[in-house]
Structure formats: C-alpha cells, structure tokens
Amino acid sequence: MAEKTIPILPCQTLQPVLDFYTALGFEVAFQQKSPHPYAVVERGGIQLQFFGMKKYDPAGSFSTCYVATDEVDALYESFRTGLKAAYGKIPTRGLPRLGTLKDMSYGVRQFLMTDPGGNCIRVGKQITEDQHHRPAPRETFARALHMATLFTDSKDDPAGAAKILDRVLGLEDEQPTAEQLVRLLALRADVAEQLHDDDTAARLRARAAAVDAGES
Numbered sequence: 001m002a003e004k005t006i007p008i009l010p011c012q013t014l015q016p017v018l019d020f021y022t023a024l025g026f027e028v029a030f031q032q033k034s035p036h037p038y039a040v041v042e043r044g045g046i047q048l049q050f051f052g053m054k055k056y057d058p059a060g061s062f063s064t065c066y067v068a069t070d071e072v073d074a075l076y077e078s079f080r081t082g083l084k085a086a087y088g089k090i091p092t093r094g095l096p097r098l099g100t101l102k103d104m105s106y107g108v109r110q111f112l113m114t115d116p117g118g119n120c121i122r123v124g125k126q127i128t129e130d131q132h133h134r135p136a137p138r139e140t141f142a143r144a145l146h147m148a149t150l151f152t153d154s155k156d157d158p159a160g161a162a163k164i165l166d167r168v169l170g171l172e173d174e175q176p177t178a179e180q181l182v183r184l185l186a187l188r189a190d191v192a193e194q195l196h197d198d199d200t201a202a203r204l205r206a207r208a209a210a211v212d213a214g215e216s
Helices: 014-023 070-088 140-153 158-169 176-193 198-212
Strands: 008-013 026-030 038-043 046-052 064-066 109-112 121-125
Touching: 008 014, 014 026, 014 038, 014 046, 014 070, 026 121, 038 158, 070 109, 070 121, 140 158, 140 176
Parallel strands: 008 046, 064 121
Antiparallel strands: 026 038, 038 046, 109 121
C-alpha cells in the first residue's frame, strides 16, 4: 500500500492564500465556497490543502508543515522570482514572507516561508545523516553564528539573536575572519528586518558587501 500525507491548513480567507501560492508556481487544483471554503494547490509532488475560518487570526497562527525536496536551491530561487514578480519585491517580514536559505546545525539545508494565512512552510533537503542538533562550537564567532541561528529559526526570538550578534560584533580583543564577518553581518541584517529596522538592515548589508569585496 502506498501512503501519502497531505497537510490541511487554516486561513481566514482563501483568495490571498491562493494568490500567494500561484505566484510561487502552484496551480489551484480545486476550490469551493460551500458548504465551507476549501481549496487545494499543487506544484510537482507538493500538495497543500486549505480551509477558511472567518474568526481565524493569521498573525497568531502556529500552523506549519515540512516539504522535503532534493531541489531546495532551485525551489528557493523560483519562489523568489515568483514573489518579486507578483509583489514587486521579495517580502521578508509580516504576512506573507520568505526567509533566507541556510544550512542548519541539524544537518538540513532549508528556508522558511509564511503564507498570508500565517502558515509556516519549511522547505528543506537533508545534507547529513545525523539529524540531531550539533553542539555549539567553542570558537567565539562560530558559536555566535550557531546560537543566533537557533534563536531566529528554532526559538523565534530575533531580539535574542540580535543581542548575541551585537555582542560579538562589538568585540575589540577578538576579530572574526572575513568570511565569518560577512556571515555575522548578513545574519544580523536578516534579524534587523525581522525587527522592522530597515535602516540597520541596509547598513549591515552594505558593510557585508564591502567586506566580501575585500574593502573592509
């Protein structure tokens, strides 16, 4: 017997959710308005189903599901392209939003996206056999990157991540390598966007670009 698991996710109204997934390259395979709002979207082997709830609060949602793929990089770039075409930019905060693609400490390369219904879709590829969280490195800057990533992705605490990153970026007696500095600045810029601090995010991205170009 062949089994297949299909998540059924809530939303307040269907149309903004369907528009979002259409922008990502999904097709609306089914939609009904009565006896209750319900819809199905599909892209390749991915199928997601949604039901409408008038009193549902997307901003307070905890709904999530995981999409496992061998083509995480290609999907990420495709989704970025689709969102930019549909929204004029790639939304990185609020609803909807698309996170960054990164290698996690538990052996997965993934990105997170949240649709207008508040549903968090994790899209990832396993890159190591061991799925346990790796112990935090001992080296100062590697440890800061490790811990700040956990705060942003697992604990949903960008303010906590900002404190970790600001502390190590302000150290005077120790200096990161150029590669570490670029990663620290890029992650801190992502965190700034989550905290709605666009000026800081822009400044940090410019500094990271300068370091990457060898102008630090």
